[in-house]
Amino acid sequence: MLITSIGDIVHPIGRKDEKGLIHLLGTGFFIKKTGLLVTAAHVVGNTDKDLLILLNDFNQENGYQDETDNNCVGFKATIKEIDPIHDICILKTDIKAESNFNITCSDGLTVGQNLTFWSYPHCNHGRKILTYNVAPLGAKVMINTHGLKTKSIILNTHSQIGLSGSPVLNTANEIVAMIIGSYIPNNYELGSVSVGGIDPQTINQTTRAISAEYIGDML
């Protein structure tokens, strides 16, 4: 079944705990292969135990998503492919759906152009609100990962938990990148200060997205 509505394409990813409660982890999106979604590898971690794709209520008749409704429908997801270098994970579900979004890359983008992305910001607080955002492309960068250079783009928007795994779209509605986190300095020291579980160095930072070509390499 071909899905074209953004509400059907972009979903929150969650995991059920031993008490049966579902914790939201980030964002994922259906691609042009039946039953497959893409998200950031760190959203999923190293195991697909109790991992779920959750439905949203974006397509309500009155146009409002109901944040008072804590019920959700989830579908089991398993890790099909994982690339920790580019922070990409492909999940497999039994949902017989594929999206109409083409996956391209960030090569053709111009610094300054506006890009859109859809995500579930602050989903770690239980918010299951599919949110639209527009951000200018601030920079195109090659990031060094132990000697391997990877293409990324930097969006001029403050990163928030829940954005990881969001598809970044150009004006032709093609997926050019996927958000994977804050863009912080290379000499960043892990865990130097933590306030409420958050390192202050990582907030008020711009947002990094990995070129979608690495998703294509995994298909």
Add this chain to the structure above:
Amino acid sequence: MCIINLIDSAKSGDWIKCLPAYQQKAINEWYDISGDYNIVADNWQKTTYEMYAPCGNTPTSKKLYFEQVLCEIEDLLRGNDKYKDLLKEINSIKVISYTALSTLIANSIADKIGSASVFIAPLIMLALETITQIGVKAWLNMRAKQGKENV
């Protein structure tokens, strides 16, 4: 076929070729730089947890999967009881490709470690490449000696 004979008869690169192309690419690039599969494995597991602070969250602490993988492979090659079913299955197969063998090993070890097979498979293949380079017997002797030195 005996698993030890299978590993000893492998050639360099046979195990890495069992991985998906996108994983092979990164591993081969790293190996071209370092020439050492242990360094490649270290890079791989460090990259897993050196994420750029996922959207305001504090990066999680690093877990050293490679040593866990090495311990499990050592248990497997020493015929530990927890791998008796896997060893029985491998011994009963007359002809097996490295791809099929690597899948059996990766699935079994991933189950013991509690990780997805596709996540841990690169570390397992890198370990097997190292073992193939020096031979199973020599590797097990080295592990035994390291174990005594750590006591």
